[in-house]
Structures are given as C-alpha cells and as structure tokens.
Amino acid sequence: MSKENILGLPIHEYKGGKSTLCAGCGHDSITDKIIKACFNNGIKPHMVAKMSGIGCSSKTPAYFLSKSHGFNTVHGRMPSVSTGAALANRKLTVLGVSGDGDTASIGIGQFVHCVRRNAPMVYIVENNGVYGLTKGQFSATADEGSKSKKGVPNEIPPIDLTSLAIQLGCGFVGKSFSGAPKQLTPLIQAALSYQGTAVIDVISPCVTFNNHEGSTRSYNYVKDHDIELQTLDYIPSFTPIDEIDIPQGESTDVEMHDGSTIRLTGTKEDYDVHNRNAAIGAINDSMAKGEHLTGLLYLDNAKKNIYQEMRLCETPLASLKQETTRPTEETLVKIMNSYK
Amino acid sequence: MVSVGTANGSGSQSANLIIHRALFKMGLPVSGKNLFPSNIAGLPTWFLIRVTEEGYPAPADDTNIAILMNPDTWEKDLSKLKKGSVVIYNSDTRMPVERDDLILYDVPCSKIARGVNSKLAKLITNTVYVGALSEVIGIEQEAIVEALKHQFNNKQKAIELNLKAIDEGRNYIKENHKKDQPWKVERRDLTKDKMIVDGNQAGALGSLFGGVTFLAWYPITPSSSLAESLIGYLKQHREYVDGSKTYAVVQAEDELAAAGMVFGAGWAGSRSMTTTSGAGISLMTEFIGLGYYAEVPGVFWNIQRVGPSTGLPTRTQQSDINFCYKLGHGDSTHPVFLPATPKECFEFGWKSFDIAERFQTPTFVLSDLDLGMNPWISDDFEYPDKPFDRGKILKEEDLNKVESWGRYRDVDGDGIPYRTLPGNPHPDSSYFTRGSGHDEDATYSEDPEVYERNMKRLAKKHKGLRTKMPQPKIEHSSSNSKIGLISYGTVHTAIEETIDILKKQKVEIDYLRIRALPLSPKVNEFIDSHEEIFIVEQNRDAQMFNLIKEELDSLNIKKIKSCAYSDGMPMSASKISANIIEKTQIKINKKA
Numbered sequence: 001m002s003k004e005n006i007l008g009l010p011i012h013e014y015k016g017g018k019s020t021l022c023a024g025c026g027h028d029s030i031t032d033k034i035i036k037a038c039f040n041n042g043i044k045p046h047m048v049a050k051m052s053g054i055g056c057s058s059k060t061p062a063y064f065l066s067k068s069h070g071f072n073t074v075h076g077r078m079p080s081v082s083t084g085a086a087l088a089n090r091k092l093t094v095l096g097v098s099g100d101g102d103t104a105s106i107g108i109g110q111f112v113h114c115v116r117r118n119a120p121m122v123y124i125v126e127n128n129g130v131y132g133l134t135k136g137q138f139s140a141t142a143d144e145g146s147k148s149k150k151g152v153p154n155e156i157p158p159i160d161l162t163s164l165a166i167q168l169g170c171g172f173v174g175k176s177f178s179g180a181p182k183q184l185t186p187l188i189q190a191a192l193s194y195q196g197t198a199v200i201d202v203i204s205p206c207v208t209f210n211n212h213e214g215s216t217r218s219y220n221y222v223k224d225h226d227i228e229l230q231t232l233d234y235i236p237s238f239t240p241i242d243e244i245d246i247p248q249g250e251s252t253d254v255e256m257h258d259g260s261t262i263r264l265t266g267t268k269e270d271y272d273v274h275n276r277n278a279a280i281g282a283i284n285d286s287m288a289k290g291e292h293l294t295g296l297l298y299l300d301n302a303k304k305n306i307y308q309e310m311r312l313c314e315t316p317l318a319s320l321k322q323e324t325t326r327p328t329e330e331t332l333v334k335i336m337n338s339y340k
Numbered sequence: 341m342v343s344v345g346t347a348n349g350s351g352s353q354s355a356n357l358i359i360h361r362a363l364f365k366m367g368l369p370v371s372g373k374n375l376f377p378s379n380i381a382g383l384p385t386w387f388l389i390r391v392t393e394e395g396y397p398a399p400a401d402d403t404n405i406a407i408l409m410n411p412d413t414w415e416k417d418l419s420k421l422k423k424g425s426v427v428i429y430n431s432d433t434r435m436p437v438e439r440d441d442l443i444l445y446d447v448p449c450s451k452i453a454r455g456v457n458s459k460l461a462k463l464i465t466n467t468v469y470v471g472a473l474s475e476v477i478g479i480e481q482e483a484i485v486e487a488l489k490h491q492f493n494n495k496q497k498a499i500e501l502n503l504k505a506i507d508e509g510r511n512y513i514k515e516n517h518k519k520d521q522p523w524k525v526e527r528r529d530l531t532k533d534k535m536i537v538d539g540n541q542a543g544a545l546g547s548l549f550g551g552v553t554f555l556a557w558y559p560i561t562p563s564s565s566l567a568e569s570l571i572g573y574l575k576q577h578r579e580y581v582d583g584s585k586t587y588a589v590v591q592a593e594d595e596l597a598a599a600g601m602v603f604g605a606g607w608a609g610s611r612s613m614t615t616t617s618g619a620g621i622s623l624m625t626e627f628i629g630l631g632y633y634a635e636v637p638g639v640f641w642n643i644q645r646v647g648p649s650t651g652l653p654t655r656t657q658q659s660d661i662n663f664c665y666k667l668g669h670g671d672s673t674h675p676v677f678l679p680a681t682p683k684e685c686f687e688f689g690w691k692s693f694d695i696a697e698r699f700q701t702p703t704f705v706l707s708d709l710d711l712g713m714n715p716w717i718s719d720d721f722e723y724p725d726k727p728f729d730r731g732k733i734l735k736e737e738d739l740n741k742v743e744s745w746g747r748y749r750d751v752d753g754d755g756i757p758y759r760t761l762p763g764n765p766h767p768d769s770s771y772f773t774r775g776s777g778h779d780e781d782a783t784y785s786e787d788p789e790v791y792e793r794n795m796k797r798l799a800k801k802h803k804g805l806r807t808k809m810p811q812p813k814i815e816h817s818s819s820n821s822k823i824g825l826i827s828y829g830t831v832h833t834a835i836e837e838t839i840d841i842l843k844k845q846k847v848e849i850d851y852l853r854i855r856a857l858p859l860s861p862k863v864n865e866f867i868d869s870h871e872e873i874f875i876v877e878q879n880r881d882a883q884m885f886n887l888i889k890e891e892l893d894s895l896n897i898k899k900i901k902s903c904a905y906s907d908g909m910p911m912s913a914s915k916i917s918a919n920i921i922e923k924t925q926i927k928i929n930k931k932a
Contacts, residue, residue: 046769049608049762062772062784069762071607072774073600074626080556080597084604084612087588088554089763092608110600113593313584317553318609318761322728324586325551325611327577329723335545335573336720339535 006042006238014039016064021056026178026204026219027126031063033181034095034124037188038065041236041260049085049092053078053107056133057099057126057204065095076107079114079123083306086119089316090307093192094121101131104140104159111161115168118196119306122188125161125199126178128206129217136209143290147214162297163283165199166276171300172198173279175293177226178205179219183294186234186262190296193234193256196305203292222292229282229295230267236260254299264296273299342389342473343403345413346466349381352409354491355466356387358502360715361487362479364536367528369395372715373910378561378653384413391525397716398834401914404523405477407469409449411435418442426521428472430465443521445513447472452508457501464505471509476517478524535682535718539711542682542721543641544569546689547613548577549724552639554612556590556601561653562709563615563643570615595620599627602638603702606631607773609733609761611693613639618647618660621667628702629668630775632798635748635757637696637703637731640664644708646908655908656709658829659879662887664704665857671795675805676857677705680832684855685711686721688810695809697731699801700759708878710910711830732758739766746781747771748794755801802858809856812863816851822926823847824870826863826888828854830910831878837913838876842920849874849920854884859891867896874920876903878911 004010014035019028038048045067052058054075061070073081078096086094103111103125114123129142138146141161142154165173172194176184184202191198203222205211211218216225235241237259251265254273264273272278279298286293306312313320342359346352353374363370371390377383388399406421408414408429421427423441432450449468453461474484484506485499492498543566547555552574557567571589578586588605592598598614605612616624621642631638644660646652665676675695677688688705696703732752734745739760745768748757760769771782778794779785815832816839827835832853842849852866867873867888875885882902889897903919905911 044765046765046767047763051604067767067770069760069770070772070774071604072772072776073603074630074775077596077600077627080592080600081604081607083590083597084554084556084601084606084610085608085762086604087590087601088605088608088610088612089761092762109593110597113597117590310588311584312588313580313586315586316609316763317586317588317605318763320551320553320586322551325553325578326549326724326728331577332545332549332721332723336535339537339541339718340533 005039006236007044009039011035011039013045013067014065016066017062019063020059022208024207025056026128026206027057027060028063029178029181030124030126030184030202030204031060033184033188035064036185037192040185041189041192042238043093043192047091047093049094051078051082051085051094051096053098053102055099055102055131057097058102060097060126076102076105077110078102079107079110082121083114083117083119086121087306087312088318090312091316094119096121096123098123098125100125100127100129100141101139104161108140108159112164112168115165115170115197115199117306118171118303120195121197122191123197123199124188125201126204127161127201128204128210129215130206130210132206132209143216146216147212149209149212151214160283160287161199161201163280166279166298169303170199170298171196171303173298174198174200174296175202176200177203177222177292177294179223180226180228180294183228183232186232187296189234189236190232190256190262193258193260195257196303216290225291227286227291227293229271229293229297231265232296233263233265234260235263254301256301262296273297341400341403342405342407343417344387344389344407344409344469345417346385346409347381347412348377348379348383348385350466351463352385352387352466355470356389357715358470358484358487358491359473359479360389361490361536362474362483363389363391363525364531364717365483365486366480366525367531368525369530369717371397371399373399373710374714376654384410394837394840395530395717396837396913398837398910398913401912405473407473409466409469424522426476426523428469428476430469443519445472445476445517447509447512452512453505456505456508460501464502467502467505468509471506472513474506475510475513476521478526480527531717533720535720536715537682537718538565538713538715539679539682539685539707540566540643540713541569542685542718543689543705543707543712544573545721546686548573550611550690550693551728552611552613552693553587554602554605554610555587555614556592556598556612557615558592558595558598558620560617560620562645562713563617563620563641565713566615566641566643595623596627599624602640603627603631603636606637606696611697613641615641615643617643617645618663619650621660621664625667628674629670629672631702632668632672632674633775634773635700635759636773637700639692639696639703639705641705641707643712644706646906652908654709656830656910657879657906657908658708658831658877659883659906660706661857661879662883664706665887673802673858674701675699675703675809677703677810678828678855678857679705679707679711680829680853682711682716682718683721690724691810694726694729695805698729698808699756699805700731706829708830732756734758734760734769736764736766736769739764739768744768748778748782748797749780750797754804755797756804806858806860809858809860811860812855812866813853814850814866815853816849818848818850821848821850822871823849823924824866824873825849825851825876825920826854826866826873827876828884831876834911834913834916835876838916841913841917845921847921847924857887859888863888864892867892867900871899872924872926873900874903874923875900876911876916878906879904880906
C-alpha cells in the first residue's frame with residue numbers, strides 16, 4: 001500500500017482520537033477498518049458525516065476521521081439524525097456506527113424505517129450481543145442459549161439484522177467479523193460506494209462481558225463458526241481493473257454506481273448475491289447450525305435511493321440561498337388574494 | 341350566533357363554510373368555530389357562526405339560531421335554547437320539536453335534496469339548510485354565489501348543483517314560512533381586503549417565506565393541516581422547471597424520528613422544522629434536550645390540543661406553555677413563540693427560523709387548535725422585512741481569518757458560539773457534536789468547572805432571547821387604569837370583547853399581550869405600573885401566571901391574580917369578565 005492515497009493524503013489524516021474502549025475490543029478493529037476503507041477509497045474526510053447513537057460502539061466515531069464532522073446523538077436514534085443530515089446535504093458521505101443494543105433493542109424502529117427509506121448512508125452495527133457500558137446485560141441480538149458471563153443463558157430468540165434488512169428491501173447487506181480484516185475492509189469500501197442505505201452487521205466480541213465459554217459471540221466461537229460466503233475484493237473507480245491480480249477460483253465482478261467494482265471470488269455454490277429469498281434462506285440455515293454466515297449477503301444496485309424518489313435538487317439543501325428559498329412579495333400577494 | 345348541529349362526515353363542513361364565506365362577502369366580520377369529534381364519520385359535530393358589528397371572534401354564550409340536522413344531538417341542542425330563539429330543522433328526521441317558545445322553521449332537507457338530484461342527495465342535504473338560513477336571516481344571493489365559487493374552486497357542475505339546493509331551500513321558506521324573526525344580517529364594509537385563513541395555512545406560509553428546506557412530521561390532529569398546507573405550497577413554489585425540489589419532506593415513523601431528522605438536517609445546515617401537538621412533543625422530549633445542549637437549530641410547531649394524555653384531541657387549550665418552555669431533563673429553557681392570530685402565525689413562521697439559527701437552539705411556535713384549524717378573518721400578512729439571519733456560521737474563508745476556533749467558545753460575550761457545517765473544507769472546521777459533557781472545543785469532558793461554565797454560558801445565551809423574541813404588545817390602554825390584564829395566544833381573541841363588557845360596567849382595564857417566552861422585561865414594567873394584574877389563560881393550572889410569578893419580587897407577586905380555566909372550548913368573554921369582576925379588589929369598580 002502506498003503511503004498516500006489517491007488524494008495525496010497519508011493515512012493519519014483519517015485517524016481519530018485515542019480509543020477509550022477496553023484493550024482487545026472488537027470495535028477498535030472495526031475502527032481501524034473504517035479508517036483503511038476511507039483512506040483506500042480516497043474519500044475527502046471533510047465530506048464525511050460520522051453519526052452514532054449511544055453505547056460503546058457509538059463512541060467510536062471519535063476514534064476515526066478527526067477531520068470529519070461527527071454527531072453522537074441519542075440512544076437508538078442515529079438513523080433519524082442521519083436521514084436528516086443526508087437530506088440536508090446530499091454531497092456528504094454519511095457513515096453511521098451503531099451497536100446491537102442501539103439498533104436492535106431501543107432503536108429497532110428507526111433501523112427498520114431507515115432501511116425502508118433508503119437514504120444514502122453506511123450503517124455499521126458493531127454487534128457483540130451485550131450492553132457493555134451497563135456491564136453485560138443481553139441485547140436483542142444475543143443468540144438463544146448463549147450464556148452471560150455469570151452463566152445465565154439467554155432465553156429469547158435473537159433479532160437477525162441482516163435478514164431483517166433484506167426483508168425490508170435494503171439493497172446492500174453485508175455481515176462480517178471484527179477479526180476478519182480481509183473481508184471487512186473491502187465490505188466497508190463497497191458499502192461506501194453504494195448509492196443507498198448499506199447495512200453491515202459486524203460481529204465484534206466484547207472482551208470484557210461476552211468473550212467466555214458458552215457465548216456465541218466470543219472470539220473463539222466466532223472464529224470456529226465463521227462461514228465466509230465468498231472472498232471479497234474492492235476495486236476503486238480510479239484503479240484500472242487490469243492492474244488487479246485475479247485471485248484463484250471463479251470470480252464475478254459487480255460494478256457499482258460510482259464506477260468501482262466488487263469482485264466476488266469462490267462464492268458458495270449456487271449462491272446468487274442478487275437473490276433476496278435465497279439470501280434470507282441461507283442466513284436462516286446458517287443460524288440454525290449455530291454459524292455466522294459472513295460476506296456480501298445481498299446486493300441490489302438498481303434500487304432507487306431517497307434522493308431519486310424525492311427528486312431532490314442537485315445543490316445541497318443546506319447551500320440554497322435566500323433567492324431560491326424565499327418566494328417573492330408578488331407571490332405572497334397572489335397567495336393572499338386566493339384567500340379573499 | 342348560529343349553531344349548526346350535524347353528523348361528522350356528512351359534508352356539513354362545506355355547507356358551513358359557504359355560509360361563513362357568504363357572510364364575509366357581505367362585508368361582515370364573521371367568526372366560525374368548528375367543533376368536531378375525533379372520528380371519521382357519524383359522531384356529532386357543530387359549527388358556530390357568529391356575526392357582530394365589532395367582529396368579535398370568540399363564540400357567544402347563547403345560540404340565537406339553531407340548525408338541527410342530527411337526531412343524536414337534537415334534544416340536547418333544543419334544551420339549551422333560550423326563549424325566542426330560532427330553530428331551522430330537518431323535518432325529514434321526524435324528530436319532535438316540543439317547545440312552543442321558539443320560532444320554528446321546519447324544512448324537509450332530505451326530501452328537497454332528493455328532488456334536486458336523487459343520486460347526489462346525501463351530498464346536498466346540508467346545502468338545503470344554507471338556502472333556508474339565507475332566506476331567514478337575509479344572506480344575499482350574490483354573496484352565496486361568490487362563496488360557492490370559492491368553495492368549489494370555480495367547478496361549474498358542483499356550483500350549479502349546490503346553488504339549486506340552496507334555491508330550493510330558500511323557496512321552501514318563502515312558500516311555507518311567512519313569519520318574521522329578530523335576527524337579520526345587513527351588508528357592511530368591514531371585510532374589504534381581508535382574507536379568510538386558518539392559522540395552520542398561515543403558519544405554513546410563514547415557513548415557506550422563511551425558506552424552509554426540510555420538514556419531517558408525523559400526522560397528529562390538530563397539526564397535520566399545517567404540514568399538508570406546507571407541502572402544497574412547496575410543490576407550487578419551490579420546484580424547478582425540471583421537477584426537482586428545493587426542499588425535502590419526510591413523513592416520519594413517529595415523532596421521535598421526526599425530531600431526530602429535524603436536528604440532523606439543522607445540524608447539516610438546513611432550515612428544518614416539524615409540526616406536531618402535545619403528545620408528539622412528549623415523544624420529542626429527549627431530542628429537544630440534545631438540541632438544547634448540543635446547540636442545534638430546529639423549529640417545532642406545537643398546535644396545542646387538550647391534554648393530558650390523548651385528552652380531547654379535537655378541542656383547544658393552552659396547556660403546553662410550561663411544558664415546552666422547560667422541556668427536557670436537566671436545566672433547560674427554550675424560546676417559545678406565542679402567536680394569537682393567523683397574521684402572527686405567518687410572521688412567527690419565518691422569524692422562528694431566524695431565532696433557531698441565530699441562537700442555535702430548538703425553537704417552539706405554540707399555536708392551538710382554535711387558531712390552527714378554524715377559519716379567521718385576517719388582515720394581509722406582511723412580507724418579511726429582513727433577510728434570513730443564518731446566525732454565526734464560519735465558512736472556509738472565515739476560518740482562514742481566525743487563529744483558532746472552538747465550537748462552544750463564547751467569543752462575543754453573548755453566550756452564542758460559532759458553528760461550522762459538515763462539508764466545510766477547512767482543515768480545522770470539524771468538531772464532534774454530542775449530548776454528553778463537552779468543553780469549549782467540543783471535546784468530551786466531565787470536568788466540574790467546564791460543565792458549570794458551559795451551563796452558565798447557555799443560561800446567558802438564553803437570557804439574550806428576552807429582548808430578541810417578539811416583545812409584548814400593549815393592546816389596550818386607558819388613561820390611569822389601575823387594573824392590568826395579561827394574556828397570550830388565542831385567548832387574545834376574547835379579550836377585546838372582555839374589555840368592552842367591562843367598560844359597560846364602568847371597569848377600565850389595560851391589556852398587555854405576551855408574544856413569546858422567555859418573558860420580556862416589559863412584562864415586569866407593565867405589572868409595576870398597575871395595582872392589580874389579571875392573567876387570563878386557557879388551562880387549569882395557571883401556567884403563565886406561575887411562570888410570571890417565578891420572576892417577580894414579593895411585592896408584585898401579591899398583585900397578580902389568575903383567571904385561568906379550560907373546558908376545551910375557546911374562552912368566553914363573559915366568563916373572563918365575570919371572573920375579573922368577582923376577583924378585583926379595586927373598590928371604585930366593585931359596585932358595578
């Protein structure tokens with residue numbers, strides 16, 4: 001990797017403040033991949049809006065992209081604030097980070113409707129199955145039977161955010177593991193290129209409260225049960241494709257709207273990344289086996305985003321001038337006459 | 341006053357609006373109040389039409405003419421009428437009218453409607469009483485025709501059909517009721533150049549001329565028509581020729597999300613707003629706290645209805661004053677506009693964006709159901725006399741000129757910091773917005789001194805609003821009256837009449853109308869200069885009275901008295917004046 005990216009920026013331009021999370025926290029690995037993905041994609045840091053809710057995961061935007069504006073909102077409400085920001089300035093790259101409590105418990109309603117609306121944003125869920133900041137209570141994604149640190153099993157079924165997102169019509173759904181950098185970085189890069197809401201559910205073990213024997217979110221468990229659907233490569237629009245080494249095995253290239261390419265290699269037999277029902281079926285099957293199916297699970301590049309649906313003007317709403325947004329006095333007189 | 345009792349969803353609203361506008365077209369300052377149920381069809385609804393030479397907008401205590409169309413409310417409506425009142429009733433209901441002290445006009449409305457058009461009879465049954473009433477009280481046919489044209493947007497077929505029903509109603513009266521009655525209307529010249537408009541339309545227009553670019557909302561009575569009017573205006577006036585829009589509207593999944601979107605858009609630099617009512621504000625509370633502490637602009641229209649809880653969703657009240665002013669956990673207050681008329685809904689519609697952005701804080705506009713949803717006679721709105729005030733925003737070139745900046749530094753000594761917007765390319769522009777403790781440079785902090793300093797700066801910033809929000813207006817001043825009256829919002833519309841009633845009883849009062857919170861120092865001055873102050877408001881707990889009391893010295897506290905009550909109806913001038921007479925200690929007036 002060259003020391004500077006396409007914009008001539010060194011990677012430290014993409015870094016943030018020092019993490020205050022526990023040593024070994026999966027979230028810090030994800031932070032690292034976000035930095036790499038933004039660096040690799042040559043994203044202008046000042047054009048990124050970092051959004052989050054409340055919780056350990058939601059603290060992380062302070063640890064990457066310090067040159068970007070950030071908004072640490074309220075618990076479970078990152079999606080609505082992000083939607084507002086995305087609509088106010090369509091030139092921004094909205095990068096939302098949330099957790100499983102923030103998204104699947106308190107924020108499930110906002111997650112659901114955010115996905116339905118399809119405002120362009122990357123929505124990363126740092127999923128560890130527990131509430132860390134309040135010391136280890138189960139969240140709504142904890143697997144049935146998974147044991148808490150005190151040995152108490154979770155008795156209610158989990159919400160799987162990936163199949164839910166696909167069901168709701170999300171056009172980009174990925175799943176990954178904080179301990180799988182080769183998969184996670186290109187997945188985030190691809191999500192950053194997607195024109196609508198891109199959801200990535202990342203299993204991110206909580207080293208303090210959910211990394212023990214009997215937990216289905218421990219490093220050991222996930223390493224043993226991570227079934228990678230395919231090998232992912234992301235080729236930015238500014239890199240000529242013929243310069244890329246073709247990995248071994250059969251590969252499929254998917255072109256994104258911004259001209260970049262996702263290369264899927266060695267995909268599991270018969271798996272069609274564009275087939276919604278098949279994706280949901282495969283996720284259900286893997287969950288039944290106690291596995292985590294990871295990779296790019298579903299992609300629909302034809303789906304219209306909220307800007308297209310609304311016919312939003314090209315200029316960011318935030319930049320419109322008074323001449324455009326305040327009608328004339330003559331217009332007011334005409335309107336008033338219609339009430340006379 | 342005319343009271344029309346019908347069933348909800350029977351099409352009576354258009355019949356009533358035709359009467360209302362026809363009277364307006366005759367130059368009469370007419371008041372209209374729609375008392376409707378929380379229901380789509382079937383439950384009772386009333387429409388009160390009041391015509392006075394003075395143009396009093398509040399409803400009167402007594403009904404002079406009752407139009408009875410709904411068998412369900414028949415008996416009760418009849419029982420309330422005083423001797424000598426007029427009753428026009430649909431005789432096809434076969435309901436009894438067992439009072440011989442009333443002036444009765446039976447009209448077979450259903451039968452007449454069937455005769456006009458058997459297929460569309462249901463739609464025009466109510467229109468028949470428009471004709472009957474017009475004949476009985478003397479509404480000119482020319483005014484009726486003008487009202488019909490307006491109501492049906494010049495659609496010829498609808499106009500002709502309704503006109504025929506009206507004519508038949510008139511004819512029935514002419515042929516069958518040759519008696520006289522005391523209530524007549526005559527042409528005047530009191531509505532020239534005026535409009536009929538409701539507060540929600542006016543608020544929507546104010547928002548349009550305030551340059552709104554983002555609206556997120558969740559439907560709730562009585563605020564939905566503000567959002568829907570605004571959507572209509574935006575479609576007409578804010579789209580490019582190619583159909584692309586210079587605004588975004590999102591119907592959110594709930595009020596929490598609506599508030600979140602408002603702050604997301606406001607944070608990113610949009611003029612953003614929402615419309616809701618009390619129950620919606622309850623859900624938005626957590627976000628309002630974030631907006632206050634993180635200092636993010638957004639305009640929140642609360643069209644108040646009757647609480648607590650679901651309350652009476654289709655009745656009116658001023659009971660969210662205290663709630664909105666101090667909304668949120670922790671220490672906080674918010675700017676609150678208190679419009680009293682559609683004209684002020686328009687004015688505050690655009691001014692609220694200037695305040696929200698200048699002070700970088702959630703800003704409320706508190707209207708109510710009476711103002712928002714009833715038709716009002718209004719003077720012309722004034723085109724904004726100032727350009728947008730986008731507040732303290734540092735652009736790239738501004739940052740080039742300063743040595744350093746911090747998001748929450750009090751550079752100007754007014755407590756208002758500078759902000760940058762996302763997308764600003766200057767390398768120092770970014771900052772981290774959070775609802776947790778933060779220092780002057782927006783860095784997380786739990787330092788006691790930093791926290792206290794920040795909270796004191798916020799208090800200073802909000803204190804600055806006292807003179808920047810719309811100032812109270814002395815609406816009525818008599819020479820050397822010892823009694824002062826204070827009100828706000830739509831209660832204002834009953835006060836002019838209150839003053840007239842009191843005058844007849846030889847009680848002179850001065851009247852100050854509060855137009856915003858936080859309270860202006862002028863409220864204190866007004867209290868200082870009177871011996872006795874009555875605070876009139878439409879809630880049980882005397883919310884404004886208590887807010888004022890918090891800020892007064894002990895001497896002044898003794899002289900303020902509350903005239904607060906609420907039954908869900910617009911306040912009545914006779915009740916207010918009786919309350920004042922009962923409570924006043926000023927001797928010279930007591931014998932009156």
